[in-house]
Amino acid sequence: MNRVIALCLFGIGFGFILHRIGFGNVQEVQRMFLLQTARLPLTLCLAIGLLIPFYRFIREKREQISHRITWRTVVGALLFGTGWALSAACPGTVLVQIGAGYIPGCAVLLGIICGVLLHQQAQRHWIPDETASCGD
Amino acid sequence: MNDSVQYWPAWAGAVGLAALSISYYAITKRYLGLSKSFDRVLRGQRAEDSAARLLANQAELDAALLRATQEEFGLDISSLPAPNVEADPPPPHTPQRPLLTWSHHVAILVGLLLGGVLSAGISGGGQLRFVPDPAYVRQLGGSGISWALLFLGGVLAGFGARLAGGCSSGHGLTGCSRLSRTSFAATALFFGAGILTSQLVFGRSP
Numbered sequence: 001m002n003r004v005i006a007l008c009l010f011g012i013g014f015g016f017i018l019h020r021i022g023f024g025n026v027q028e029v030q031r032m033f034l035l036q037t038a039r040l041p042l043t044l045c046l047a048i049g050l051l052i053p054f055y056r057f058i059r060e061k062r063e064q065i066s067h068r069i070t071w072r073t074v075v076g077a078l079l080f081g082t083g084w085a086l087s088a089a090c091p092g093t094v095l096v097q098i099g100a101g102y103i104p105g106c107a108v109l110l111g112i113i114c115g116v117l118l119h120q121q122a123q124r125h126w127i128p129d130e131t132a133s134c135g136d
Numbered sequence: 137m138n139d140s141v142q143y144w145p146a147w148a149g150a151v152g153l154a155a156l157s158i159s160y161y162a163i164t165k166r167y168l169g170l171s172k173s174f175d176r177v178l179r180g181q182r183a184e185d186s187a188a189r190l191l192a193n194q195a196e197l198d199a200a201l202l203r204a205t206q207e208e209f210g211l212d213i214s215s216l217p218a219p220n221v222e223a224d225p226p227p228p229h230t231p232q233r234p235l236l237t238w239s240h241h242v243a244i245l246v247g248l249l250l251g252g253v254l255s256a257g258i259s260g261g262g263q264l265r266f267v268p269d270p271a272y273v274r275q276l277g278g279s280g281i282s283w284a285l286l287f288l289g290g291v292l293a294g295f296g297a298r299l300a301g302g303c304s305s306g307h308g309l310t311g312c313s314r315l316s317r318t319s320f321a322a323t324a325l326f327f328g329a330g331i332l333t334s335q336l337v338f339g340r341s342p
Contacts, residue, residue, distance in 0.1 A: 003234065004243045006163045011247015012254060014156045019255035020141065021149035026269040028143070033334030039146050041327070044308055046150030051157055051313035058161065059314075067317040076300025077307070077322040079292045081329030086337065087289025088269070090304050091297055092170035092248055094290070099252025100261065104268040107283050111290020116174050118291070119298035127299075 015096045024096035029088040072127075087111065141259040157309060164236055167314070169306025170248075171297035173241040180238070275338055285337075300326075 015024075021043055022028035032040040084090050087108040089097055094112060097105035144152070160168045256262035267273070272282035297303035300322050302311055307326075311319020 003163060004239050007240050008243040008247040008250075010156065010160055010163060011244040011249075012251040013159070013247075015248040015251015016255045017144075017149065017152040017156060017251075018248075019252050020144045020152070022141075022143040024252055024255075025141070025143075027271065030269075030271055030334060030338055033330045034339055035331065039143070042146040043149035043153065044304075046146055047153035047157070047309060048312045050150055050154035051309070052315065054154070054158055055310075055314045065314055065316050069318055069321045072299050072301065073318055073322050074325060076296045076298070077325035078329045079296030080300055080303060081296070081326030082333045083289045083292025083294070083296055084304070084326065085289070085330035085333035087286050087293060089290070090170075090293055091174050092303070092305055095245060095248040096252035096255075099249040099254075100256035101264045103264060103266045104283065104286055107286040108290035108293075111287040111292075112174065112294035113178065113290075114287075115291040115294025115296070116171070116178050116298055119295050120175070120178065122295075123298075 014092070015099060018093055018096045019100055023093045024089075024100055026088040026097070026102070029084075029093075033085045083111075083115070141255070141261055153309060157313070164240075165234060166236065167306075167310045169302050169310060170244070171294070171303040171306060173244050174294065175298055176236075176241040177238065177245060271338055275340075296326075 018024050022040060028037070028040060031037045080090070087094070089105060089108045091112055094105050094108045098109060143149075157168050160166070253262065267279060268282035268286060272285065273279055276282050276285060293303070297306075300307065302308075302319065302322065304323075304326070307316075307319040307322040312323055
């Protein structure tokens with residue numbers, strides 16, 4: 001139960017920060033993709049720069065990091081990027097949008113749910129799983 | 137969607153994202169990725185929790201794999217030598233990770249929603265907006281088309297993120313920070329696709 005509360009608090013913090021950065025704002029995301037602002041990509045790059053030493057420090061000696069680039073990486077990333085630009089939301093920021101009162105985000109959320117379920121079906125019947133490249 | 141939020145400068149946002157990523161690792165001993173939580177939640181509580189328990193218990197996992205092998209190939213389990221646990225101990229570098237159950241993933245997603253409520257509430261920009269952003273209606277000429285496009289974008293984002301093995305948080309933030317070439321490629325590709333799509337759909341004059 002403690003971990004449920006801790007993860008809920010983490011989610012609140014993450015949602016708060018995503019909203020404060022502007023990742024939860026349709027216009028800011030569109031401006032990023034239209035190359036009218038560098039603030040959001042710069043935020044991401046700076047965060048990566050801060051996290052590199054941390055992840056190097058905690059890295060297990062024999063831990064494997066995936067460097068394989070498969071057709072899944074390429075096709076999946078292209079589809080994700082297209083969807084992100086069309087909806088101005090991704091799986092994390094769509095919840096922030098809805099929480100901030102942007103009701104059309106519900107259409108995106110419904111779409112993401114359908115997309116994830118579609119992938120689960122596809123994985124079961126047509127494209128067996130391979131090792132995930134990030135997360136667990 | 138005109139929020140009255142004064143957006144944070146890049147350095148402050150970066151510090152916030154980094155701090156939250158580290159706190160996620162501290163809580164779970166896992167790497168952050170939000171599309172993964174969607175996937176786990178949608179698999180359902182029973183399936184997800186039994187899978188998590190199975191993975192946490194090596195003996196139970198071995199037995200389940202043996203059962204599955206027998207079902208698949210029709211082998212007689214009794215003819216196989218019993219696993220010698222002492223002779224084949226788990227590798228010493230195996231990380232001790234706490235279980236992440238369905239409830240944990242739900243807590244993350246609910247928290248994200250509440251984070252949006254909290255931030256918008258504090259900034260005074262939390263009023264409900266029922267129509268898509270004016271950019272959609274202006275470019276596409278109709279509210280119905282805008283809603284359909286939002287739905288389609290969601291489907292592509294959800295399917296694509298799971299197919300690629302991560303989204304902007306999993307590949308973009310975590311994977312790139314771990315210097316994974318897969319994540320660098322995925323991040324470059326999804327930003328490239330996003331820029332091209334935005335230029336085609338929203339970049340032209342209405």
